[in-house]
Amino acid sequence: MTSPIEDVAASQAHADEQAEETRKPTRFAGLQRWWNGLARPQQWLVLGLVAVLLYALPLLNPPLLTTPGYDFPIVLCDMARFALVALGLNVVVGQAGLLDLGYIGFFAVGSYVAALWTSTDSTMVKIPYLATLPLAMIVTGFVGVVLGLPTLRLRGDYLAIVTLGFGEIIRLLATIIPALKGNTGFQNIGSPPGAWNGKPVFTITNGTPWFWLFLTVIIVVTLLLGNLERSRVGRAWIAIREDEDAAEVMGVPTFKFKLWAFTIGAAIGGLSGALFAGQIGFVNNQKFDVATSMLFIAAVVMGGAGNKFGAMIGGAIVAYLPYRFGFIADKKYLIFGVVLVMLMIFRPQGLFGARNHLLAYGRSIKRQAARLRRDARGDAALKEGA
Amino acid sequence: MSTFLQVIVNGLGQGAVFALLALGFVIIYKATETINFAHGSLVLIGGYVAFAVKPHLGWLVAALVGVLVAAIAGLLIERVLLAHSRNASPDSLAILTIGVDVIILTEVTRRLGTAAAPFLGDPYDNKAMQLLGLTVSRTYVVALVVAAILIGLFFLAFRYTSWGLEMRAQSENREASALMGIRSWRVTASAWAVGGALAGIAVLFLATNDIGGGSGLLSSHTVAFAAFPAAIIGGLTSPGGSVVGGLVVGLANAIAAQYVSLDFANVAVYLVMLVVLLARPAGLFGKVEQLRV
Amino acid sequence: MLTVEQLSARYGRSVSALRDVSLTVPEGSVVAVLGSNGAGKSTLLRAISGTLGLHGGSITAGQIAWKGQRLDRLKPASIVRHRVLQVPEGRQIFGRMSVEENLRAGGLVAPASARAEAMERVHTLFPILKERAGQPAGLLSGGEQQMLAIGRALMSAPEILLLDEPSLGLAPQMVARIGSIVRDINATGTAVLLVEQNATMALRVADLAVVLEVGELALQGDAAELAASDEVQRLYLGGHAESERQAEEETTAARRGARARRPLGVWTP
Numbered sequence: 019m020t021s022p023i024e025d026v027a028a029s030q031a032h033a034d035e036q037a038e039e040t041r042k043p044t045r046f047a048g049l050q051r052w053w054n055g056l057a058r059p060q061q062w063l064v065l066g067l068v069a070v071l072l073y074a075l076p077l078l079n080p081p082l083l084t085t086p087g088y089d090f091p092i093v094l095c096d097m098a099r100f101a102l103v104a105l106g107l108n109v110v111v112g113q114a115g116l117l118d119l120g121y122i123g124f125f126a127v128g129s130y131v132a133a134l135w136t137s138t139d140s141t142m143v144k145i146p147y148l149a150t151l152p153l154a155m156i157v158t159g160f161v162g163v164v165l166g167l168p169t170l171r172l173r174g175d176y177l178a179i180v181t182l183g184f185g186e187i188i189r190l191l192a193t194i195i196p197a198l199k200g201n202t203g204f205q206n207i208g209s210p211p212g213a214w215n216g217k218p219v220f221t222i223t224n225g226t227p228w229f230w231l232f233l234t235v236i237i238v239v240t241l242l243l244g245n246l247e248r249s250r251v252g253r254a255w256i257a258i259r260e261d262e263d264a265a266e267v268m269g270v271p272t273f274k275f276k277l278w279a280f281t282i283g284a285a286i287g288g289l290s291g292a293l294f295a296g297q298i299g300f301v302n303n304q305k306f307d308v309a310t311s312m313l314f315i316a317a318v319v320m321g322g323a324g325n326k327f328g329a330m331i332g333g334a335i336v337a338y339l340p341y342r343f344g345f346i347a348d349k350k351y352l353i354f355g356v357v358l359v360m361l362m363i364f365r366p367q368g369l370f371g372a373r374n375h376l377l378a379y380g381r382s383i384k385r386q387a388a389r390l391r392r393d394a395r396g397d398a399a400l401k402e403g404a
Numbered sequence: 405m406s407t408f409l410q411v412i413v414n415g416l417g418q419g420a421v422f423a424l425l426a427l428g429f430v431i432i433y434k435a436t437e438t439i440n441f442a443h444g445s446l447v448l449i450g451g452y453v454a455f456a457v458k459p460h461l462g463w464l465v466a467a468l469v470g471v472l473v474a475a476i477a478g479l480l481i482e483r484v485l486l487a488h489s490r491n492a493s494p495d496s497l498a499i500l501t502i503g504v505d506v507i508i509l510t511e512v513t514r515r516l517g518t519a520a521a522p523f524l525g526d527p528y529d530n531k532a533m534q535l536l537g538l539t540v541s542r543t544y545v546v547a548l549v550v551a552a553i554l555i556g557l558f559f560l561a562f563r564y565t566s567w568g569l570e571m572r573a574q575s576e577n578r579e580a581s582a583l584m585g586i587r588s589w590r591v592t593a594s595a596w597a598v599g600g601a602l603a604g605i606a607v608l609f610l611a612t613n614d615i616g617g618g619s620g621l622l623s624s625h626t627v628a629f630a631a632f633p634a635a636i637i638g639g640l641t642s643p644g645g646s647v648v649g650g651l652v653v654g655l656a657n658a659i660a661a662q663y664v665s666l667d668f669a670n671v672a673v674y675l676v677m678l679v680v681l682l683a684r685p686a687g688l689f690g691k692v693e694q695l696r697v
Numbered sequence: 698m699l700t701v702e703q704l705s706a707r708y709g710r711s712v713s714a715l716r717d718v719s720l721t722v723p724e725g726s727v728v729a730v731l732g733s734n735g736a737g738k739s740t741l742l743r744a745i746s747g748t749l750g751l752h753g754g755s756i757t758a759g760q761i762a763w764k765g766q767r768l769d770r771l772k773p774a775s776i777v778r779h780r781v782l783q784v785p786e787g788r789q790i791f792g793r794m795s796v797e798e799n800l801r802a803g804g805l806v807a808p809a810s811a812r813a814e815a816m817e818r819v820h821t822l823f824p825i826l827k828e829r830a831g832q833p834a835g836l837l838s839g840g841e842q843q844m845l846a847i848g849r850a851l852m853s854a855p856e857i858l859l860l861d862e863p864s865l866g867l868a869p870q871m872v873a874r875i876g877s878i879v880r881d882i883n884a885t886g887t888a889v890l891l892v893e894q895n896a897t898m899a900l901r902v903a904d905l906a907v908v909l910e911v912g913e914l915a916l917q918g919d920a921a922e923l924a925a926s927d928e929v930q931r932l933y934l935g936g937h938a939e940s941e942r943q944a945e946e947e948t949t950a951a952r953r954g955a956r957a958r959r960p961l962g963v964w965t966p
Contacts, residue, residue, distance in 0.1 A: 115495070117495050117498060117499075119502075168678065168681060168682050169678075169681065171685055172681065172685055172686075173686075174494070174495065175433070175439050175494070175498075175640055176636055176640065176681070176685075176686075176687075178439055178495075178498060179439065179632045179633065179635075179636050180636070180677070180678070180681065182632065183632070183633060183674040183677060183678075184674075186629070186670065186674065187671055187674050190667060190668075190670055190671050191671065193667055194665070194667050194668060194671070309506075312502055312506060315499065315502065316503075319499055349510070351506050351509075351510045352506070352507060352510045352511065354503075354506065355502075355503045355504070355505070355506030355507035355510065356503070356507060357503070358499060358500065358502060358503030358506070359485060359500055359503035359504060359507070362489060362492060362496045362497070362499055362500035362503065363485065363488055363489050363492075363500065366489065366492045366493065366496040
């Protein structure tokens with residue numbers, strides 16, 4: 019009598035073999051196989067090394083990577099900001115399959131939260147800068163719920179246009195509402211405390227501490243999201259993305275989980291907005307146009323919607339290229355347009371594609387399958403030998 | 405009172421232009437099941453070519469050339485790009501059109517440069533006229549009349565010609581229409597060409613002082629944005645609804661601009677859209693659900 | 698003559714639906730295709746009409762020819778122009794268009810001069826469609842919708858009609874009516890390839906019949922002979938209870954075998 023898991027493994031092995039012939043080898047297949055072959059502690063070790071390397075980047079200023087003409091740590095901050103945005107947008111677009119074209123709106127709300135409660139230009143009560151980070155998440159999360167409640171019941175095509183409208187509305191509100199100070203904006207936005215040799219650590223001219231802060235936030239958010247994806251919520255998101263009707267029929271409360279994705283995505287957008295406001299120290303209504311929203315989408319799609327590491331790399335690349343190759347800076351939208359078109363035609367799943375951990379035992383099934391295949395091959399070899 | 409009537413005429417004139425855009429957008433959506441985010445670019449490319457041709461061949465020929473180019477641009481987007489990604493999801497195709505939009509927008513803006521703002525409404529722009537005792541801009545009246553004629557012609561064709569029959573059959577059931585011998589690529593391609601042509605006509609009114617404002621063609625891409633909420637208000641799948649949606653957006657825009665502020669006008673359009681969606685999640689005339697069973 | 702030679706087809710990457718199926722439909726004859734759910738009957742018709750691709754399937758081997766003309770590489774719209782017409786499963790009429798518009802849509806490929814005559818013929822065959830001409834087709838009853846679906850296909854004067862389960866979901870009286878309609882259509886010289894689960898009706902109207910089982914041709918021959926054979930009696934015409942249960946077990950076992958081949962973890966976003 020075989021156990022269910024061996025049963026599944028057997029049919030998976032069979033399907034794999036049948037699919038093998040038609041499957042095209044991807045560029046990153048080797049890397050992926052190597053990664054999947056590592057044991058859990060080894061994977062952690064590799065990740066730890068990568069993290070240390072990333073933290074060291076602004077100090078190393080590696081020759082090939084560095085950006086002539088631009089301050090490298092500041093560029094790194096921008097890359098980290100886009101990576102964080104892509105990470106948040108990936109929850110909405112990649113995980114739950116909701117095409118959100120107004121993500122810049124949440125980013126803007128987060129920026130204004132930080133500005134209103136810390137800037138010397140604001141008449142509001144002042145609070146410490148670090149306290150505005152959770153506050154920004156709460157406020158944008160709330161905005162996400164308010165926007166999501168009426169719109170998430172709509173089919174995807176309507177949602178794309180409604181969110182596009184939302185991004186526009188936020189930008190226009192920043193112009194119309196007097197308290198948001200339109201084009202004049204807010205200066206002297208707060209920063210985290212701390213001093214080194216009598217000088218403050220976090221200043222708008224020094225990118226390194228800000229980059230470390232960004233990186234730490236990204237790591238924390240990634241870990242939290244990773245846990246979420248492996249939970250019931252993550253499975254529900256994948257079900258919704260693959261087939262919303264089927265998910266609903268199977269008893270997944272799709273509306274609730276879509277709202278979750280939308281809210282979590284919004285909160286991360288707000289968080290990155292607040293960090294951005296602190297880092298550059300100035301917020302006005304010119305920074306949140308639709309084109310930037312499209313860049314965000316480009317970042318997620320480029321990395322591979324549904325794959326958070328892919329999305330982050332996509333975000334970092336989108337931010338990095340214009341700095342590294344100065345001559346493309348004024349053509350950056352044109353180039354990203356071309357890249358988007360090419361990607362959608364030739365590789366709609368993005369550079370890295372989506373990985374779905376549908377089953378909690380996914381790894382052990384894979385191992386079982388590999389063993390069965392080996393056994394089968396061994397049997398065949400034995401027969402041939404005999 | 406006369407101010408109010410003037411605002412209504414302006415709103416309807418603007419709305420008629422939005423209706424042309426939204427109608428093309430909805431036709432494309434019905435035929436391809438893709439949101440065409442490049443619709444504003446069709447407007448822009450038609451307008452740009454018309455503007456470039458105008459000094460040499462005169463307004464009328466330039467207008468015709470612009471409309472033709474916009475139609476061909478629509479056709480090319482479908483034939484060259486979309487037709488080759490048949491297996492992509494609707495979202496991927498929508499993102500693809502975003503890419504196209506970004507490309508055309510940046511390229512045309514770069515070509516137009518920072519020279520004097522280009523305008524396309526020579527025969528009617530900046531000319532007041534008397535209508536039933538009201539003084540109104542001629543652009544709004546001409547736009548209203550032209551749009552009414554075109555929309556009327558479209559619906560006659562949609563209802564009575566073989567082309568209309570093929571369009572409706574295919575949007576309702578792709579497999580059954582293929583089994584009727586309807587060539588799906590021709591239906592889809594013609595939808596994009598018609599959508600492009602309508603956008604090319606719309607730009608003749610958008611790139612004016614009266615509707616587009618001081619920067620003429622440069623701002624027409626932004627102004628054409630209003631076609632999206634217009635299509636949503638009418639219901640993405642309903643050509644008739646898109647006309648109503650266009651008029652609603654035009655009126656909301658004109659009324660808010662007159663009685664609140666110019667900046668608020670754009671917000672008002674989206675607010676109207678949200679209110680409509682709250683009451684009717686599929687728009688005024690949209691089907692509640694398209695489900696395969 | 699329609700010839701299908703060693704046709705294999707599958708859905709997606711690996712779900713095999715037809716293996717090595719060969720059959721012929723002589724001109725002017727009625728051929729019935731029998732088989733249980735999942736036997737590949739609809740797949741066979743879709744392969745002939747070219748609509749397999751719309752369902753995520755493809756032909757992997759073999760060929761299909763009508764009057765010497767290869768069909769298996771053509772698009773559905775071109776196949777229709779060779780006057781090979783399919784009435785799809787579940788009728789698939791255009792519910793929001795009127796009955797008359799449905800018929801007009803059916804006649805789009807016919808030369809304009811022939812359309813009035815074709816309409817006349819359809820109206821004689823199905824008087825109800827003339828009565829209901831202005832009504833939205835979605836409001837017709839199931840039987841009427843089936844008539845409309847058949848009438849719509851007849852509008853382009855087919856030389857061979859592929860009917861996919863025309864009796865599905867209809868009352869017994871209506872089923873008999875469909876049977877006689879098939880004969881009427883055949884009497885005008887149109888060949889019919891009739892896919893049916895209702896074997897009693899199908900074998901009564903057909904000249905020849907084939908039986909598909911899990912994608913393979915199990916039996917073929919003269920319809921009357923097949924109707925008399927033990928195996929067909931047992932499997933499709935309601936033999937005694939014990940053998941029926943056995944048959945059921947056989948088919949579910951076979952189906953389970955087919956399902957095991959479906960890829961489990963291959964996601965295509």
